[in-house]
Amino acid sequence: MLLLRRLVRAGRSWGTEARGLASGAPREAADAVVVGAGVVGLAAARALAMAGREVVVVEAAPSFGTGTSSRNSEVIHAGIYYPPRSLKARLCVRGKEMLYKYCEERGVAHKRISKLIVATGAAEVPKLDMLLRNAKENGVDDLQLMEGSEAMEMEPELRCLKALLSPSTGIIDSHSLMLSLLADAENLGTTISYNTSVISGHVGSNGLELHVCESKELQNYHEFVPTPHYARGCYFTLSQTKSPFSRLIYPLPEDGGIGVHVTLDLNGLVRFGPDVEWISDGGKDHVSCFLNKFDYSVNPNRCSVFYPVVRKYFPNLKDGSLEPGYSGIRPKLSGPGQPPSDFVIQGWDVHGVPGLVNLFGIESPGLTSSLAIAEHIVSKYL
Incomplete structure (x- = not known):
């Protein structure tokens, strides 16, 4: 999930009032906030930073890429299986080309x-x-x-x-890929905040305002999330x-x-x-x-x-x-016996919230498509 504009750090002092902030809660501003430091989040942060944005990445875990990004087959897919004209097909084929080129230029282990x-x-x-x-x-x-x-x-x-x-x-060393993407993003000024979870957000006068807390405090703030x-x-x-x-x-x-x-x-x-x-x-x-x-x-x-x-x-x-x-x-996004779902990338043209880009269902071929997904976000929504 990608969210643009302002970050509001609530922490322990965040109150129980609905979507409110405790008095004096510290605030930090950024051009772009990327929620999640998996391979797609890191690729998005890198692309946003390359486009001149001041970027903050927030990650609920204590390190990057601890979920699906590091627990997969580490395969660079060709783009064979996905329905024609789907996002999965287009971004996999484009992402494959970008990924091979990136790995060759940066010395990321692959074959x-x-x-x-x-x-x-x-x-x-x-x-x-x-x-x-x-x-x-x-x-x-x-x-x-x-x-x-x-x-x-x-x-x-x-x-x-x-x-x-x-x-x-x-095949690719996914950990080395993420290390390289992270280094690129940080060298361009990106800040990453681990053990940080997004509680909620709203559209403020300066754009989106996100309320965040330490991940260990998430239980105190969590509201309904679709399963x-x-x-x-x-x-x-x-x-x-x-x-x-x-x-x-x-x-x-x-x-x-x-x-x-x-x-x-x-x-x-x-x-x-x-x-x-x-x-x-x-x-x-x-x-x-x-x-x-x-x-x-x-x-x-x-x-x-x-x-x-x-x-x-x-x-x-x-x-x-x-x-x-x-x-x-x-x-x-689809259950047993249901047809496979496409990637879902929603911008304000879909949901109407200025500055917000949501990414859902980024499973395989998400690793292969990561650079292309980032390119798609920057070209369409910046």
Whole structure:
């Protein structure tokens, strides 16, 4: 969520009156306030600072990128899956180009590793054709449809009937990316305030006024926040030292995600995931969700679901070779069985509040799209 203009720091002295301020509460002014220091928030702060704005970033956690930004597959997506002309499609394709260029210029660790999307049964083959057509409409014109024999020649441990090769898919060190974005923003004068939560805001004479407090005091001020849909995704790592694959391997998409896939990190570690475990109410109260107090532990017993799914394309996966890795939480705008939602970027042309830009549903491909999302915000709303 991005909010422009004035920051009002309320802290412990903030009163209980509705949207009021305690007498003498300290005030700080800024041209732009970015709420949230994930990869998209940091990219937005950088872009705003580059555009000449005085920027403050407020983050409820004690550090940057502690949520979805650091608990994902770290994949640079090509833009294959998303509906044509959607924000996800446009910003992913644009973001991919910007991200590769940025990483090369700044020395952020990444690799164009490519990936194979595989059909393991005859009923899945037409879906590859649909993905190929969809990708072309999105401007992704480097996909190659190949027979299973060709794909298995490239990846001997793979088993499939047909596959789509995506040469422009890659992997990235997301933490290094966020460190670089943060450094850029701070070098341009951006201030970041950790352990700081936004309580409320209103339109004042000088623009938006935001009331904030220390995150540990949030329980005292929190009002109703609409509940999004949450999906937990677990990853398991392969215990064997030599990787069976040199590329990313993806099954066809499923409800809530793009399937339990093979991801390689920049050190060659093999991970399988994420699966989809819907959490109807976030598993916590609203405040705990806002402060990212989720249970990120991985139940070792979930591997029993992984083995049969992975063996559809990796039949030589040995019993006992999967070890618990990590998990992440995907905040979604659509629930189980519902069509995937697009990114939602709302400015005052939509909600009528001058200076306010809201970002909702920024899940995958949010990492890939981060620089493009920031570019979109600056070009449309500044």
